[in-house]
Amino acid sequence: MGGDSAPGVEVEGAVLAAREYGVGVILVGRGDVLGPELARHDTDGLAIEIVQADQVITMDDNPTQALRKKRDSSIRVAARLVREGQAHGLISAGNTGAAMATSKIVLGVLPGVHRPALAQVFPTLEDTWAILIDVGANVDCPAEMLAQFAIMGDVYSRVLCHRDNPRVGLLSIGEEEHKGNDQTRAVTPLLKQLPLNFIGNVEGGDLYSGKADVVVCDGFIGNVALKVSEGLVKTIKSMLRESLEANLARKMGFVLARNAFEDFRKRVDYSEYGGAPLLGVKGVCIICHGSSNANAIKNAIRVAKEFYEGGVNNKIEAAVVKSLNSVGAT
Amino acid sequence: MGGDSAPGVEVEGAVLAAREYGVGVILVGRGDVLGPELARHDTDGLAIEIVQADQVITMDDNPTQALRKKRDSSIRVAARLVREGQAHGLISAGNTGAAMATSKIVLGVLPGVHRPALAQVFPTLEDTWAILIDVGANVDCPAEMLAQFAIMGDVYSRVLCHRDNPRVGLLSIGEEEHKGNDQTRAVTPLLKQLPLNFIGNVEGGDLYSGKADVVVCDGFIGNVALKVSEGLVKTIKSMLRESLEANLARKMGFVLARNAFEDFRKRVDYSEYGGAPLLGVKGVCIICHGSSNANAIKNAIRVAKEFYEGGVNNKIEAAVVKSLNSVGAT
Numbered sequence: 001m002g003g004d005s006a007p008g009v010e011v012e013g014a015v016l017a018a019r020e021y022g023v024g025v026i027l028v029g030r031g032d033v034l035g036p037e038l039a040r041h042d043t044d045g046l047a048i049e050i051v052q053a054d055q056v057i058t059m060d061d062n063p064t065q066a067l068r069k070k071r072d073s074s075i076r077v078a079a080r081l082v083r084e085g086q087a088h089g090l091i092s093a094g095n096t097g098a099a100m101a102t103s104k105i106v107l108g109v110l111p112g113v114h115r116p117a118l119a120q121v122f123p124t125l126e127d128t129w130a131i132l133i134d135v136g137a138n139v140d141c142p143a144e145m146l147a148q149f150a151i152m153g154d155v156y157s158r159v160l161c162h163r164d165n166p167r168v169g170l171l172s173i174g175e176e177e178h179k180g181n182d183q184t185r186a187v188t189p190l191l192k193q194l195p196l197n198f199i200g201n202v203e204g205g206d207l208y209s210g211k212a213d214v215v216v217c218d219g220f221i222g223n224v225a226l227k228v229s230e231g232l233v234k235t236i237k238s239m240l241r242e243s244l245e246a247n248l249a250r251k252m253g254f255v256l257a258r259n260a261f262e263d264f265r266k267r268v269d270y271s272e273y274g275g276a277p278l279l280g281v282k283g284v285c286i287i288c289h290g291s292s293n294a295n296a297i298k299n300a301i302r303v304a305k306e307f308y309e310g311g312v313n314n315k316i317e318a319a320v321v322k323s324l325n326s327v328g329a330t
Numbered sequence: 331m332g333g334d335s336a337p338g339v340e341v342e343g344a345v346l347a348a349r350e351y352g353v354g355v356i357l358v359g360r361g362d363v364l365g366p367e368l369a370r371h372d373t374d375g376l377a378i379e380i381v382q383a384d385q386v387i388t389m390d391d392n393p394t395q396a397l398r399k400k401r402d403s404s405i406r407v408a409a410r411l412v413r414e415g416q417a418h419g420l421i422s423a424g425n426t427g428a429a430m431a432t433s434k435i436v437l438g439v440l441p442g443v444h445r446p447a448l449a450q451v452f453p454t455l456e457d458t459w460a461i462l463i464d465v466g467a468n469v470d471c472p473a474e475m476l477a478q479f480a481i482m483g484d485v486y487s488r489v490l491c492h493r494d495n496p497r498v499g500l501l502s503i504g505e506e507e508h509k510g511n512d513q514t515r516a517v518t519p520l521l522k523q524l525p526l527n528f529i530g531n532v533e534g535g536d537l538y539s540g541k542a543d544v545v546v547c548d549g550f551i552g553n554v555a556l557k558v559s560e561g562l563v564k565t566i567k568s569m570l571r572e573s574l575e576a577n578l579a580r581k582m583g584f585v586l587a588r589n590a591f592e593d594f595r596k597r598v599d600y601s602e603y604g605g606a607p608l609l610g611v612k613g614v615c616i617i618c619h620g621s622s623n624a625n626a627i628k629n630a631i632r633v634a635k636e637f638y639e640g641g642v643n644n645k646i647e648a649a650v651v652k653s654l655n656s657v658g659a660t
Binding site for chain 2: 250
């Protein structure tokens with residue numbers, strides 16, 4: 001209910017996902033809004049139902065206050081359905097802070113995990129997918145927390161990106177171990193001790209180069225990196241469009257090359273990858289952009305399905321236990 | 331002497347700048363290499379001379395060690411020429427750490443300045459130029475240091491980007507004041523006290539939106555933001571090229587729209603803006619990418635000229651004194 005274009009794109013995305021992936025979808029929110037919206041689609045044979053939630057947390061709500069005051073919000077009811085086993089995961093394009101806080105409190109945190117972290121998937125030049133973790137759930141992270149981001153990212157890369165032995169890099173400002181800040185220098189020895197394919201420091205430019213499969217960073221850094229990327233893609237699209245509309249020859253060229261731009265758009269378009277999973281909570285929680293379109297919602301539902309079926313959480317639990325042993329043993 | 335393609339592009343850039351801007355250029359380095367390189371160009375009527383420096387600091391050299399051991403390096407000799415008033419500024423495309431460390435030690439720091447900072451200029455969607463400061467000279471910056479970055483960035487924006495009352499933003503992970511980390515929350519009260527047009531927090535996406543003229547951040551964050559941007563531009567160019575070469579119609583379209591891509595390339599190409607100034611040192615120091623081409627070197631020389639003629643350093647000194655008074659007065 002809380003996305004920028006809610007609930008139109010959410011309902012459409014749910015219908016697309018139910019048809020394409022054969023999943024059941026529960027739409028949580030105000031029935032008087034969701035009912036008519038759903039009725040606009042052909043849902044014949046699809047397992048889509050509506051569960052009532054009276055309240056909506058808006059983008060302007062303070063997450064902590066909203067969590068306390070709006071106990072019947074759509075995100076909270078959705079989280080309860082997951083906790084009670086009536087749903088396998090939840091997807092939200094609403095207030096990110098509220099979705100994260102609600103998931104942590106209602107679903108709880110996996111045993112041994114310090115703090116859940118938000119992972120963002122990126123396309124690379126090598127046609128692989130890289131994961132940046134954390135992109136905004138935690139700031140001023142101590143070394144132990146960053147080390148767990150690496151462990152959770154490693155599991156996610158194996159299951160969702162099908163990487164055999166994910167290369168884990170630490171986001172810093174130079175490849176050499178001493179190049180970085182107090183935080184990177186504190187976590188490096190820990191990362192070396194863990195049963196990971198740790199490749200050392202990587203730089204901002206390596207996010208897209210395919211050099212690493214998992215890039216670990218503080219949520220402040222990750223959020224800046226993510227938003228700089230989104231802002232730059234938007235800027236480049238706009239500049240390119242301006243240039244291409246400047247005269248007739250260019251316009252004709254654009255028409256001929258239209259499919260190329262469409263391909264390109266798909267490769268850089270975040271809506272193709274689904275949302276960002278919140279790793280470390282019990283259950284599945286996928287956070288989408290507020291500005292998600294139906295395609296993004298559909299893909300987020302696919303990611304939730306793969307996350308659940310791939311047993312990501314059991315594997316994270318096992319990896320966290322293993323890592324505690326490996327660090328403790330040294 | 332230390333750039334990736336040195337000294338070919340440096341010499342060519344110097345010749346272009348001497349011709350286009352009517353400046354004198356001193357090439358510092360090994361005369362046996364620079365002489366023949368310069369002889370390849372038509373330098374009739376241009377004020378270009380060579381000053382000998384026997385040693386070269388390479389990209390692989392540790393800056394601190396190189397500074398101590400290579401006392402006759404080209405960067406060090408160039409810095410001496412500036413200190414002695416024989417040159418008005420220095421430009422380097424070599425080892426960034428060495429260029430910064432040498433400038434700080436040989437040129438010295440302006441009175442009242444805690445630490446020099448590296449400023450990077452960006453194009454925005456509004457067709458203005460924004461400055462990101464610091465992009466890698468300092469990490470783990472205390473609040474007072476960040477506040478000075480704001481002051482220096484404000485001066486630079488006024489002089490070099492011709493902004494009347496630059497909007498100064500603090501790079502963070504949400505617009506609200508409480509959204510950030512310990513560092514952003516510590517500097518916000520200081521920024522509010524300074525005689526600046528402080529607009530509060532800005533997000534990563536705002537770098538390119540034109541919302542702020544000066545974006546202040548820790549050098550670790552700034553370096554990641556800069557390198558993520560560079561990596562993404564490279565990735566997008568490569569993906570777009572692949573898409574455009576996939577079949578004949580697209581190739582024809584690309585030919586028709588070629589000038590559009592050229593326009594676009596210029597707008598996103600860092601070589602058009604010149605290098606990044608190191609603000610806060612006595613004298614002028616412009617740091618270029620190791621991979622700079624001749625155009626980038628030419629533009630860096632233009633920036634150095636404008637920096638010197640605009641009296642940036644006197645203005646920074648005055649602004650720092652004024653800021654100390656304004657903070658002390660509260």
